[in-house]
Amino acid sequence: MYAGRIIMSSIEFLPYPCFVVDQHLYIMERSQSSGFTFGPAMNFLELVDSESRKKAERLLKNGFKSAEGELKMATKDSPFSLFTVRINWHKEWGYIICTEKVQSLNDLIETVEKQRLRLSETNFELFEKKEALEESLRNIRELSGPFIKLSKQTALVPLFGTLDHLLIVQNEFRFTHEAAKGDYEQVIFDFHGVGDITEEGMGAFGQLISQLKLMGARSIVTGVKPQHAFVVNNAGVDIDASFIKSLRDAIKETIQ
Amino acid sequence: MNSQVKHFADCLLSGHQDAAWELLLEEIHAGKSSLEIYQQLITNALIYIGQLWEENRIKVADEHLASATCDFLLSRYFFYRQQDNKTQPANKKAMFFCLEQEQHYLGLKMASLLFEEQGWETRFLGPNLPLEYVLNMAESWRPDVIGLSFTTLYSADKLSMYIAALEELAHSPALLVGGRLIPKYDFSSDTSSSAIFIEKLEDIQRWMPIFVCGKDHHV
Numbered sequence: 001m002y003a004g005r006i007i008m009s010s011i012e013f014l015p016y017p018c019f020v021v022d023q024h025l026y027i028m029e030r031s032q033s034s035g036f037t038f039g040p041a042m043n044f045l046e047l048v049d050s051e052s053r054k055k056a057e058r059l060l061k062n063g064f065k066s067a068e069g070e071l072k073m074a075t076k077d078s079p080f081s082l083f084t085v086r087i088n089w090h091k092e093w094g095y096i097i098c099t100e101k102v103q104s105l106n107d108l109i110e111t112v113e114k115q116r117l118r119l120s121e122t123n124f125e126l127f128e129k130k131e132a133l134e135e136s137l138r139n140i141r142e143l144s145g146p147f148i149k150l151s152k153q154t155a156l157v158p159l160f161g162t163l164d165h166l167l168i169v170q171n172e173f174r175f176t177h178e179a180a181k182g183d184y185e186q187v188i189f190d191f192h193g194v195g196d197i198t199e200e201g202m203g204a205f206g207q208l209i210s211q212l213k214l215m216g217a218r219s220i221v222t223g224v225k226p227q228h229a230f231v232v233n234n235a236g237v238d239i240d241a242s243f244i245k246s247l248r249d250a251i252k253e254t255i256q
Numbered sequence: 257m258n259s260q261v262k263h264f265a266d267c268l269l270s271g272h273q274d275a276a277w278e279l280l281l282e283e284i285h286a287g288k289s290s291l292e293i294y295q296q297l298i299t300n301a302l303i304y305i306g307q308l309w310e311e312n313r314i315k316v317a318d319e320h321l322a323s324a325t326c327d328f329l330l331s332r333y334f335f336y337r338q339q340d341n342k343t344q345p346a347n348k349k350a351m352f353f354c355l356e357q358e359q360h361y362l363g364l365k366m367a368s369l370l371f372e373e374q375g376w377e378t379r380f381l382g383p384n385l386p387l388e389y390v391l392n393m394a395e396s397w398r399p400d401v402i403g404l405s406f407t408t409l410y411s412a413d414k415l416s417m418y419i420a421a422l423e424e425l426a427h428s429p430a431l432l433v434g435g436r437l438i439p440k441y442d443f444s445s446d447t448s449s450s451a452i453f454i455e456k457l458e459d460i461q462r463w464m465p466i467f468v469c470g471k472d473h474h475v
Contacts, residue, residue: 050409051409054310055309055310055312058311058312067312069312070309070312070315079410080408101316112320112323112324113383113384116324116382117382
């Protein structure tokens with residue numbers, strides 16, 4: 001065919017994947033370069049990723065006008081590479097040129113991905129540090145209430161740091177368990193090392209004292225500072241314990 | 257597609273984080289739940305952006321800018337919500353990732369945030385994750401649930417390989433599979449397994465309490 005020969009000579013050596021298609025997008029001719037990039041195909045649409053085909057048809061047929069757009073295409077290396085595809089219609093033939101966007105786009109994707117990874121790594125790092133910190137806090141709270149045997153009848157619990165709800169909740173099982181195991185008659189809670197006291201902390205402390213009482217151990221509180229006294233009084237909790245000013249007096253009184 | 261969704265999509269495409277954030281705030285103040293915001297505003301905006309590409313009105317580079325903007329907004333949204341909504345810990349762990357070569361991760365991120373909002377501990381491993389990384393993380397962290405996502409038929413070919421490997425895990429986590437193709441095709445024949453296919457985000461919201469109660473896992 002005369003037209004075919006003319007077409008072939010016009011595109012064969014172009015340095016891009018180029019095609020000449022008919023009105024149904026059947027490939028009449030293609031450049032050598034297209035063979036390096038794409039596999040064999042009868043129709044141009046076969047080279048387009050199945051999910052891009054509708055777009056391809058709309059773009060390339062488009063009233064047989066010139067058009068340009070992005071299509072995902074199956075190459076020899078990848079099932080969907082992004083190409084800018086341009087078409088120009090002349091009489092009944094469509095002249096197509098495909099330019100791969102790989103490099104510029106991959107650079108962009110990589111940069112975005114690096115940013116995202118850095119953010120998520122920072123997230124994980126912070127998250128792990130937070131977990132480690134919480135674990136340390138738990139340990140500190142446990143160490144802030146040692147249960148010490150003074151005699152067969154008496155145990156001493158010196159409390160340290162902030163007396164809040166967590167300090168009591170985290171340790172109450174250990175205190176009641178130890179008290180039951182040693183069958184103590186009295187437990188001295190020493191407040192000398194206590195900084196702040198919260199109302200919730202005092203509420204939980206009151207409940208702990210009640211539990212110990214039910215188990216037969218009376219509680220003695222020592223070392224209450226003037227700034228504690230206000231919270232202890234205003235917490236609205238009835239603390240069923242004896243208050244003795246100094247630890248020395250309490251020990252003297254209980255161990256005789 | 258309502259005008260608010262289009263407006264939100266326009267903000268994402270132009271990278272206008274602040275304007276998009278204002279829209280999210282309006283939704284929050286209108287009393288919308290996270291699920292409603294994720295589905296009605298964000299997912300629909302992302303679908304609309306996909307359509308714009310189909311119609312040759314935007315380029316893939318525009319989509320990438322929109323994704324990055326949306327990713328940031330989701331993190332900001334979640335942080336904002338968490339400020340006044342302290343949920344009780346559910347004492348459950350869930351891990352999320354996209355199959356290898358899969359770049360679309362925003363749907364999965366929203367799924368992950370829904371779990372986190374219910375007090376789950378989550379790890380979001382993001383797009384394009386090779387199987388060996390997934391297995392390493394799953395073995396050491398032992399999540400109760402592993403959620404995976406893909407959006408192209410090409411990635412779907414790898415689905416059965418991932419599922420089979422994850423089913424071998426000694427602690428038998430529940431496997432959730434999501435992505436935009438799930439409502440369109442039946443992938444259950446590709447997997448032998450107990451994997452649960454999630455069509456919409458609301459399926460997750462329904463499934464989570466059932467799983468926590470230890471009843472039937474199917475949606």
